[in-house]
Amino acid sequence: MSQSTITFRIPDEEKELVAEYAKAHNSSLTELYRNAVLDKIEDEIDLNTLRKAMKDSKIKKEVGISQDEMEKLLDEV
Template identity: 40%
Template sequence: MSTITFRVSEEEKEFLEKISEFENVSLSDFVRQQAIKAAEDLVDYQTYRELMEEHKKKDESISHEQMMKELGL
C-alpha cells in the first residue's frame, strides 16, 4: 500500500481528528474516504458537463404537454 503525506495546520489536524472520531473511523480512513469521494464527485461533475454539452448540440426534449399527448394521456 502507498503512503501520501500532506501538511495541515494544528487546528485543521484537530478538526479532522474530531470529525473522524465522530464518524468512528481512524483519521487515515476518514481522510482517504473523503479524498476518494471528492475525486469521484469531480469526475461525475465533469461527465455531467460533457453530457450536457452533447445534449445542447442535439436537444430532443419535448414539453410535458407534448409527452402526455404522445402517450395518449
Template identity: 40%
Template structure:
C-alpha cells in the first residue's frame, strides 16, 4: 500500500480530525473516502454534462400529447 502526504494548517487538521471522530473513522480513512468520493462525483458530473450536450445536439424528445397520438391512445 502506498502513502500520500499533504500539508494542512493546524486548524485544518483539527477540523479534519474532529470530522473523522464524528464519523467513527480514522483520519486516514476519512481523507481517503472523501477524496475518492469527490473524484468519483467529478467523473459522474463530467459524464452527465457530456450526455446532456449530446442530447441537446440531437434532441428527439416529443410532447406527452404527441406520444399519446403516436401510440394511438
C-alpha cells in the first residue's frame, strides 16, 4: 500500500500536549492523528446515517416502542 505525507502546523504548546498524550497512550503522533481524523469522519458518517434513518422513519410514520416493550418482545422469541 502506498503512503503519503501530510504536513501541518500547530502551536508548540499544542504539540507538547499532543506528544505527551500520545506517549501516555503508547502511540505515535502519526497513529494518534490518523485515528483522530478517521474517527471524526466515521462519527460524521454515522450521524448522517442516523439523521437519514430518522427522517425516513418520520416519512413512513413509524412508531417507536419503549425499552420495556422491546425486552418483552425479545423474551417471547
